[in-house]
Structures are given as structure tokens and as C-alpha cells.
Amino acid sequence: MLREWRKRRNLSQLALALQADTSSRHLSFVETGRAVPSRELVLRLADQLDVPMRQRNSLLMAAGYAPAYEETPISEAQMDRANEAIDRLLAGHDPYPALVLDSDSNLRRANRSAMALLDGVCEELLRPPVNIMRLALHPEGLAPRILNFAEWRVHLLGRLRRDAAFTNNECLTSLYDEVSGYRYPQGTAVPEGGADSEHQDGQQIAIPLRIRALGNELSFFSALTVFAAPADITLAELTIETFYPADAQTATVLHSHYQTVNWDEPAPGELVALWAAP
Template identity: 45%
Template structure:
């Protein structure tokens, strides 16, 4: 058994268990024999690159994790990972910025996998007044800013509900990717105080709004999520655009007035 065989077998077994699949289940879905899969997991056989990719597809691994599985098997990564300021990503970056900027006067922002801010329009920035300086600036994490006692949390009217919503989303991301950075962030956010219990969203909930007090009045906002549907670059595949829409006309009027610099009527 080589080091690659051992690393691949361990990684594959961990992913199979995270997906709650038996060897027989995974083999059936990947259309391979359970004996062959068992040999791969125990390092008794070295799979081809095509076989590793077939298993990764069956496990529905994100691009970053597909690359890691290929590396564990001794193959080169299948997907590039460029910095967002790489000229090769100019068109994609411009698309992200255009979506966000054109959403004015309503808030919109883009984050990476770990919810670090990549781009935001002025409507978002106007809602951050009063947040502690250490939560702003370079390395701004949107979830930390939202739920930290020195961030937006004191002004979120439905803090327990909003915290439960964000923790639920982050938990889903963690289960999909097993990224240790998300695990650390989830533990940190769970430690922040919040009233009442953290009830995860249920099927009876139409949507989880953000209700935020501002100097101009109370805002009720719904959020939508946009991702690149055909991304072949790791960086692009992990970008999420969050766009907020007013629930009612009063919230819309406040946001329009903030955008124009006028006082809401």
C-alpha cells in the first residue's frame, strides 16, 4: 500500500460516512462493484483518475473537495483556483459587481465560502453604523458581523430566529464540504448570546426575514442567494451573492430615502 492509497482510502471512507452511505449503497450509485470499492478504501487497488471522478460525482463533492480527493489518489487537481483579482476572472468579477451594484437602493453583497466579504453596495454599508471597528475593515466576516454582540445583533429584532436561520445554513455548508474553517466559525457563532432557543427553520416557515432597527426606522428584509451555476474554478464556485428585498413598502421607502440621502416620510 502506498501513501496515496492510504490517504485516498481514508478520505473516501470519511466522505462515504458523512453522506451516510454504506459501501454497497455507494457502489450501487456509482455503478461499480462493492468489492472494487472496498479494495479502493483499504488501499488494495489504485483507482484510475476517471474512477476517482466518478466516485466524487456520486458523493456530490464540491470542487475544492474533488481536487483534494484527486490529490489523495496521486493525480493533479481537476479544477483551477485563481484569486478573484486574476485577469482570467475579470468577466466573472464584473458580473458579480454589476449584480450587486444594480441592486441599489436595496442591500446586496458577495461572500466567499467562509462568508468573508468580497463586495457590497452602499446600501449594505449604510446599515453597519454602530458596529465595532474590529468587526469591520479587512477580513470582514458577514456572519460574525451579523451575530456578534458588538455587531448588528443588538439591532436585529428577531435575533433568535435570524441566528437559527444563519446557523442552519452554515451547518448545511459544513455537512456538504466538511471544511474545518466552517466548523470553527460555526462553533464561534453558537457561542454568541441570543434570546430564546435556536429553533431551526421548519417547513411551516414561509421564509426567515431579517428585521433590523435603523436610525431611519425598522427594516424587514427577505434574502435571495445567487451562485455561479457552471463554475469550473474553485474560487468562482464558492462565491455567493446575497440580495435583500424589502418585505413591505415602509422598508422600501426607508431604503430609497437612505439611497437618496433624504429622510423617509
């Protein structure tokens, strides 16, 4: 396992040994099973290899030690402060969309404005756990309404492929194989050079999501936020994606929509809170 992580990070035994303050000889013995590393060395090596928290527990157990990190359900009392911070961020980002994703790209929470983008999506894709990659790329999901679908598809698949490689998450690898095989929405042209190639406009500051929603053509760029220095697997695996208007029309439409909606009514699909989803 250690050798696999080292190769994933493209490090030699000597380079990793120097970073982890051990000898390359001892590291070689550990990798071949001729030596048993201390708990402290396993954690140092995992830290230098930037191994995700869940997989650090796996390394420790493979070496004969107890896991170092807890996985606390977000609904537990000790998570109240983190939960409150997430709620504040989502609510404060209205009237612009914001999502909370887990390590498998499943949607765990969304603000009210995000719900406006889901109109017309197949009911099957909205059953928990809702996977954001399937939602975006499936021909019965958002794909038919994404105006720059080929460009956005390349972005999402690249992001998914990098996440799968970085974390060694088999679920993400399987998800990539699934969604990369979805057919293009009817009427969408496959770019020259194949489905995974797309010319990028050198004048763009970021790849936009251009989507038809609320009776208009909307354009967004997004940012990803994670918890700094988490000590719990649940927090370590959460990512908050916030979308911002890429043009004045999008901002105007979203502000207008937010002011006219009756927020006392339940959100469609009860997707505003999905912590209890399987």
C-alpha cells in the first residue's frame, strides 16, 4: 500500500525517506515487508504523501495499529459548529447557487438558489444520494440545458479523473467509467478530435457553466472550498462549491428570482438538506 501511494505521488524511496526523516534502506524494508514501521512513521509517511484521512486509517490498520481518525456523523452534537458554518455559508451565498459535496461527488446539501437549476431533471436522478456528476452529464439530467456542454463535460471529467487518481477512490474510478460513457444530448455536437477534446478560448479567465434556466441563458464560474486542517473524516471529505454570475444578466435574473419566490414553501424534492441520505 505504501509503495502504491509513493508511486502515485511520483516519489523515489530516497526522496520520501528524506522528507519523512528516515533512511531509504528502512523505507525499502517497510515496503517489502521485511520491517514493521512504527505508528509514528506510518503517520509521517502518510503526511508526506498527502494520503487522504480515510486511507491513512487503512495504512495504520495494515501495519497493525488502530485507526487515528474518527468519522463523526454531521448530525452529532460535536459537529454543531461545523454544521452551523455550512448553513451560514449556503444561506449567505443566496441568491447564487451553492452545493455541499462528499468525497464520492454526492450532493449532501444545497441552498435554495441551487434548486432553480434542477427544473426538468429526471426524477430518478434526484433520488438520494444525488450524484452531481450524473446530474450534470446524464442526457436526462442537466446536460440538454448546458449550452457549452462539450466544454463543461471536459472540465468535469478532468476534475473527476484527477480526484480519483489523487485519492485512489475506487468509487470515483467507477463513476468516471460510467459518466464518461454517457451519450451526448440530442442536438449537441461532439467536438472535433473526439469527445474528450475541446478548444478553450484564451480570453476566458475561467471555464463558465452556461445553462438555460429560469427562462434565460445563465452563465456561472465556480469556486471550491474545503475545511482547513480537519481532524475528522467527515469534515475532511466535504467540499463546498459556490457558483458566481459570470455576467450582469445572470446576476439580475437570480436576484429577481430570489425576490419573487415564496421561501415559506418546501423546496422541490426536499434536497435542501440531505445529510440523512444513504
